[in-house]
Amino acid sequence: MPRVFVIVLSTTAALVTTASAPARAAHPVAPAAHATATPAAPGRSAAHAAAPAAPRRPAAHAVATPAAGGPPGRDGVCSQAYLPLPDPACQPGAVNPDVTQATIGVTICVAGWTRTVRPPVSYTNALKRRQIAEYGYTDTNPADYEEDHLIPLELGGAPRDPRNLWPEPRYDAGGGTAAGKDEVENALKRKVCAGLMPLAAARTIMAVDWRRGRNAAASR
Numbered sequence: 496m497p498r499v500f501v502i503v504l505s506t507t508a509a510l511v512t513t514a515s516a517p518a519r520a521a522h523p524v525a526p527a528a529h530a531t532a533t534p535a536a537p538g539r540s541a542a543h544a545a546a547p548a549a550p551r552r553p554a555a556h557a558v559a560t561p562a563a564g565g566p567p568g569r570d571g572v573c574s575q576a577y578l579p580l581p582d583p584a585c586q587p588g589a590v591n592p593d594v595t596q597a598t599i600g601v602t603i604c605v606a607g608w609t610r611t612v613r614p615p616v617s618y619t620n621a622l623k624r625r626q627i628a629e630y631g632y633t634d635t636n637p638a639d640y641e642e643d644h645l646i647p648l649e650l651g652g653a654p655r656d657p658r659n660l661w662p663e664p665r666y667d668a669g670g671g672t673a674a675g676k677d678e679v680e681n682a683l684k685r686k687v688c689a690g691l692m693p694l695a696a697a698r699t700i701m702a703v704d705w706r707r708g709r710n711a712a713a714s715r
Contacts, residue, residue: 571631573661579671580704581661585629586645588702589659594651596694602651604688609648614655626662639665641673646701647680650687650694671706679708686711 573585591612594602602608619642626642627635643663646652653659663673680701686692692711700708 571629573626573630575630575632578668579664579676579706581645581663582630586658586661588645588698589653589656590646590698591648591651591653594694599651599687599694603649603684612648612654618655619660622657622660623662626657626660630662632662632664637662641665643673643676646698647684649680649684650697650701652698652701675709676705679705679711682711682714683708 573582575582577583620637623637623640623642627637627640632640640662642660644652644654645659645661648654663676665673683692683697683700687694687697697708700711
């Protein structure tokens with residue numbers, strides 16, 4: 496009987512060993528790729544789904560340099576409260592670096608010189624339409640405005656800089672018109688070229704309030 500008992504134990508052990516082997520293989524370790532893969536969004540490849548999302552670039556207007564007071568192309572960013580002058584936050588004025596006190600004899604005091612630097616109408620008309628919206632004018636007819644150089648070309652103002660260009664009403668807007676300003680700037684140019692007024696002084700009058708130059712226009 497003892498010998499039989501030993502044989503039965505050996506057989507039982509063998510049976511247990513054989514039966515347990517498939518149990519360990521029944522649960523294989525899942526491949527790493529399946530453990531971490533993210534399902535692709537509908538209509539996109541798996542490569543796109545796995546790739547990190549690129550950072551979004553800001554809109555062009557978010558990084559654009561303001562035309563002084565605010566981003567260009569937005570309605571109502573410039574105030575009409577200063578009329579007949581421009582909003583100084585939008586148009587503080589800008590000058591042409593080629594025109595200085597030392598160069599007036601070969602620039603602004605030469606007949607016809609302003610024609611060589613005046614920007615084309617295609618440029619000023621497009622800028623005028625944009626700035627009419629920026630000022631929030633009720634009257635949006637471009638013909639009612641002159642795209643004016645705050646510091647005039649006759650005194651070496653910057654030709655194309657939006658900080659020096661604005662839609663000046665041709666109608667009376669708070670005590671002045673575009674035609675009235677033209678008279679003053681021409682008178683100041685004559686005084687500068689005659690040596691009766693420094694260029695910087697004439698520019699300051701035009702940039703701050705051209706109406707201060709009316710006496711100069713009257714004494715021409």
